[in-house]
Amino acid sequence: MNFSANEMLSGGQQGSGKVNVALGIAGAAAGAIVVGIVYGVIGRVAFEHSAIAVLVGIAAGFGAVKLGGGQNIVVGIAAAVLTLVGSIIGKVIIGSPPGVSWVAYHTTFFDILFCYVTAPVAALAIAGTDKLTFLRRYLPF
Numbered sequence: 001m002n003f004s005a006n007e008m009l010s011g012g013q014q015g016s017g018k019v020n021v022a023l024g025i026a027g028a029a030a031g032a033i034v035v036g037i038v039y040g041v042i043g044r045v046a047f048e049h050s051a052i053a054v055l056v057g058i059a060a061g062f063g064a065v066k067l068g069g070g071q072n073i074v075v076g077i078a079a080a081v082l083t084l085v086g087s088i089i090g091k092v093i094i095g096s097p098p099g100v101s102w103v104a105y106h107t108t109f110f111d112i113l114f115c116y117v118t119a120p121v122a123a124l125a126i127a128g129t130d131k132l133t134f135l136r137r138y139l140p141f
Contacts, residue, residue: 018069019068019069019070019075021072021074023067023068024064024065024067024075024078024079024127025064025068025082026067027063027064027066027067028063028075028079028082028083028123028127029060029063029082030063030067031056031059031060031061031062031063031079032056032057032059032060032063032085032086032087032123033085033086033089035055035056035059035086036056036086036087036088036089037086037089037090037093038090039055039086039087040089040091040093040094043090043094044094048094050108050113050114051110051114053090053111053114053115053119054114054118054119056083056086056087057083057118057120057121057122057123057126058122058123059086060079060080060082060083061076061079064079064123064127068127071126071128071129072127072128073129076123076124076125076126076129077128078127079124079126079127080121080124080128082123083119083122084116084120087116087119091106094106
């Protein structure tokens with residue numbers, strides 16, 4: 001298996017056609033930040049549930065694929081990093097209860113598992129690989 005940096009950056013895709021890397025990264029940023037803000041507002045107003053943060057990764061991955069035109073490992077890595085940014089934006093909006101450290105409140109086992117591991121992996125799997133392509137058949141977009 002040969003990997004070429006030029007092929008990756010120019011939009012080499014694991015499917016057919018070419019991927020627009022810049023638009024893919026923009027789609028990942030839009031999905032991660034918008035859904036991260038929604039996650040934060042819901043967590044602030046109603047309740048915080050760490051598993052909901054996986055939606056940030058899913059939105060980043062699908063945003064990257066839709067805007068970029070396909071899957072690419074560079075776009076997938078960017079989507080994973082932007083998912084962390086979106087999750088942290090949501091966590092900042094949520095805040096912490098009075099008298100509890102923000103770091104202690106947002107680094108529990110489930111926060112680490114869902115927000116900081118599972119969500120970026122979902123974004124990478126959707127935008128960077130073809131492993132979850134079968135899911136797109138069942139989605140209306």
